[in-house]
Amino acid sequence: MNQKIEHLLAKVQKPGRYVGGELNAVIKHKDHIDVRFAFCFPDVYEVGMSHLGMKILYSLLNEQSDIWCERVFAPWIDMEEEMRRHDIPLFALESGDSVADFDFIGFTLQYELSYTNVLNMLKLAGIPIKTVDRKELFQIVVAGGPCTCNPEPLADFVDLFFIGEGEQVDLEVIRLYQACKKEGKSKAEFLKAAAQIPGVYVPSLYTVVYHEDGTIKEMTPHQGAPEKVIKRIELDMDKAYYPDRFVVPNIEIVHDRAVAEVQRGCIRGCRFCQAGYIYRPVREKSIDMINHQCRSICENTGYDEISLSSLSTSDYSQIEGLLETLLDWTDDEKVSVSLPSLRVDGFSNELMDKLKTVRRSGLTFAPEAGTQRLRNVINKNVTDEELMQTVRTAFEGGWTTVKLYFMIGLPTETLDDVAGIAHLGQQVVEEYYRNPNRSKGRTVKVTCSASSFVPKPFTPFQWEPQDSIETLHKKQKHLIASVHSKKLTCNWHDANTSFLEGVFARGDRKLCKVLEAALECGCKFDGWSECFSLPRWIEVFKQCEIDPLFYNQRRRAYDEILPWDHLDYGIKKSFLIEECEKAYENDTTPNCQEACSFCGATCFKGGICVEKR
Amino acid sequence: MKNVRIWFRKFGTAKYISHLDLNRCVARAFHKAKLPMWYTEGFNPHAFVTFALPLSLGVEGRRESMDIRLLEDMPKQEIMNRLNEALPKDIRIFDVTEPQMKPGKIAYASYEIRYKTENGDLQLIKAELETLFAKESIPVQKKTKSGMKTINLSSYLNRYEITVEDNQIVLNIVLPAGSTENINPSLIGDAVEAELGYRLYAHIIRSSLYDDAFHVFV
Numbered sequence: 001m002n003q004k005i006e007h008l009l010a011k012v013q014k015p016g017r018y019v020g021g022e023l024n025a026v027i028k029h030k031d032h033i034d035v036r037f038a039f040c041f042p043d044v045y046e047v048g049m050s051h052l053g054m055k056i057l058y059s060l061l062n063e064q065s066d067i068w069c070e071r072v073f074a075p076w077i078d079m080e081e082e083m084r085r086h087d088i089p090l091f092a093l094e095s096g097d098s099v100a101d102f103d104f105i106g107f108t109l110q111y112e113l114s115y116t117n118v119l120n121m122l123k124l125a126g127i128p129i130k131t132v133d134r135k136e137l138f139q140i141v142v143a144g145g146p147c148t149c150n151p152e153p154l155a156d157f158v159d160l161f162f163i164g165e166g167e168q169v170d171l172e173v174i175r176l177y178q179a180c181k182k183e184g185k186s187k188a189e190f191l192k193a194a195a196q197i198p199g200v201y202v203p204s205l206y207t208v209v210y211h212e213d214g215t216i217k218e219m220t221p222h223q224g225a226p227e228k229v230i231k232r233i234e235l236d237m238d239k240a241y242y243p244d245r246f247v248v249p250n251i252e253i254v255h256d257r258a259v260a261e262v263q264r265g266c267i268r269g270c271r272f273c274q275a276g277y278i279y280r281p282v283r284e285k286s287i288d289m290i291n292h293q294c295r296s297i298c299e300n301t302g303y304d305e306i307s308l309s310s311l312s313t314s315d316y317s318q319i320e321g322l323l324e325t326l327l328d329w330t331d332d333e334k335v336s337v338s339l340p341s342l343r344v345d346g347f348s349n350e351l352m353d354k355l356k357t358v359r360r361s362g363l364t365f366a367p368e369a370g371t372q373r374l375r376n377v378i379n380k381n382v383t384d385e386e387l388m389q390t391v392r393t394a395f396e397g398g399w400t401t402v403k404l405y406f407m408i409g410l411p412t413e414t415l416d417d418v419a420g421i422a423h424l425g426q427q428v429v430e431e432y433y434r435n436p437n438r439s440k441g442r443t444v445k446v447t448c449s450a451s452s453f454v455p456k457p458f459t460p461f462q463w464e465p466q467d468s469i470e471t472l473h474k475k476q477k478h479l480i481a482s483v484h485s486k487k488l489t490c491n492w493h494d495a496n497t498s499f500l501e502g503v504f505a506r507g508d509r510k511l512c513k514v515l516e517a518a519l520e521c522g523c524k525f526d527g528w529s530e531c532f533s534l535p536r537w538i539e540v541f542k543q544c545e546i547d548p549l550f551y552n553q554r555r556r557a558y559d560e561i562l563p564w565d566h567l568d569y570g571i572k573k574s575f576l577i578e579e580c581e582k583a584y585e586n587d588t589t590p591n592c593q594e595a596c597s598f599c600g601a602t603c604f605k606g607g608i609c610v611e612k613r
Numbered sequence: 614m615k616n617v618r619i620w621f622r623k624f625g626t627a628k629y630i631s632h633l634d635l636n637r638c639v640a641r642a643f644h645k646a647k648l649p650m651w652y653t654e655g656f657n658p659h660a661f662v663t664f665a666l667p668l669s670l671g672v673e674g675r676r677e678s679m680d681i682r683l684l685e686d687m688p689k690q691e692i693m694n695r696l697n698e699a700l701p702k703d704i705r706i707f708d709v710t711e712p713q714m715k716p717g718k719i720a721y722a723s724y725e726i727r728y729k730t731e732n733g734d735l736q737l738i739k740a741e742l743e744t745l746f747a748k749e750s751i752p753v754q755k756k757t758k759s760g761m762k763t764i765n766l767s768s769y770l771n772r773y774e775i776t777v778e779d780n781q782i783v784l785n786i787v788l789p790a791g792s793t794e795n796i797n798p799s800l801i802g803d804a805v806e807a808e809l810g811y812r813l814y815a816h817i818i819r820s821s822l823y824d825d826a827f828h829v830f831v
Contacts, residue, residue: 007814009629010671010815015629015670019625019626019629021625248641251630256637300645301641303641304640304641304644334644334652334658
């Protein structure tokens, strides 16, 4: 650990965030390394260390003897202040070296509200934030993760984006970099060559022309860059790289446990859910592979809890067989198994019995909308009856705390739909009292949590306007007015942060200058209520003469060129339009397990698209 | 069942593991090491571990200990090897013994505090510290369960020695420690700042623990 850094630690909260030294952290000798990769998570340590993608790529890169991948997190505001005061640049945890010393500075973009942190981290590292100002073949800034499906707001800052899954393309780009270095090529030559690798998007090789109204007129690739960048994807999850160990944090993090990825993608096709579209098709891992990976991670970390992770784990086709296989050894070794995402219609008696051996906490389900009509609109194909059946099972099994997730601000939503959230919650409370065997002396607690819907690219709602803050507030008030029981609590997320998320989710390159100005105004950690200020952001938009409502509250026409139209996630636009029209008709679409709806993902020739249903 | 006392050093990056996090950290290490641990039999069974005396965040420990219960015997070297493999690199087990004293007997701790300053005459600072320590009254604010309390640090500064070596001032001092009375050595830095007007960067090491008759805790 660097002496200079250590001197700051006495003055900051949670100094353990900044020191490294964890079990399984990878330390290499600088002299034996050809490429140094700084894997940056634009949030604090506890959040970033919980992220599975980082664990996968960290181990994958460090398995290469000539590459050293280190971790970098955003310092919290107290530490940033100390670092600035003492002129200490952003550093990587393993070596303590400045991020400016690295060949690659890679960011993972998990949520739009972390964009200011990306810029702030570059600034703290002393690296020019704009692509054009970094002229050497060095300090290549790259980014991946779900938000890269619309990377345009960051187009001026990031040299190249990884579109889709990173397991293979990351290494291909690094190898190309090494070759270019050896041949003495320039950064421009490297980027031009990189754009030829499938799944690589180099924004500087595209020019955008706008109509007078601010919409896109055309987007033109140069220097042989592809018209469409097609996402990369792992087709055989049993062959995809998975680490056999995680770095074990010394301080408590948000998700402090072993994680097994049971499948990628989701069969459901909920129309609001970006992940449900951009990760298509569903690809399952075999029970044997999951079991093997769980065992090695537990053995190499000492974790006593495994989370079976995916977008919808109860949809894993052999979930009961998997739990049985795991419980075979986890019980004896005092390891517990948890499922983070349960579906209302996926909670059976058998599943509950297996989960009961696990430490009992509350159960969480996501009906997403309060009425059947609106659930049809969003294609969340669960019924009131299924929810009641599920909570009945849970209450009979002794659970007394149920949390229900909803969204407000969904397309076509009326105040009746909003009141439906409270009514549904009330029905769950009443279901509890219908159980004759309920434990006397204990009471039921139902929480309905409502987040604000943000329309996202590559979903059927990508053309929809987002509700205004005023409308969201009105709906929130209506929700609370519809609650008539003390057993039922309703709460919601801040509408102001959703407003900003909505701007950047469907933003274009004109927002680059907004981000730059926001950085100057001190915007950072926008996902944290103690740092976020909407008035400050509104001031920034004004200063840049950009109307945020153009991005989040405007209805787009189907034939408008969208900022992300040159990226191809396999989903056809015509399919999204069909889905949008069906939503207006309150019409549902079967899930991928039931029938193929011809979204376009068959083009990848893998997963559920080619398997027998 | 056998009670075992495990001795370790906690330094470097591990200094920044809080007591609460250390509990989690060693629990994982015991789990990974697959020692035949005795688990508590409550609603939420967990491996039984107790620490002799919590160490403040940022303080290095040279002779720390924790007690566990083993269901069956295991050679000392085997325990050490397995645990060292499972712990973060800056927590190192150096001995395993049978407990002699109860942790409740602990009354004092010895500290080695290394003060560094970027500019300043070390001999002069040493002299200033000696003058300060000799004062009858050194009021400092001590955090207690019932809020901040002013105490006279001077009454605890009885056993100490100040030397200058390797471009730093080294203070060796014994302070009350344990469940009845505990004086955090960082209070000395607070007193220096309040009385002398400068902040010294302190590398604090807790070197050993003692009972009320100054017998080393074993």
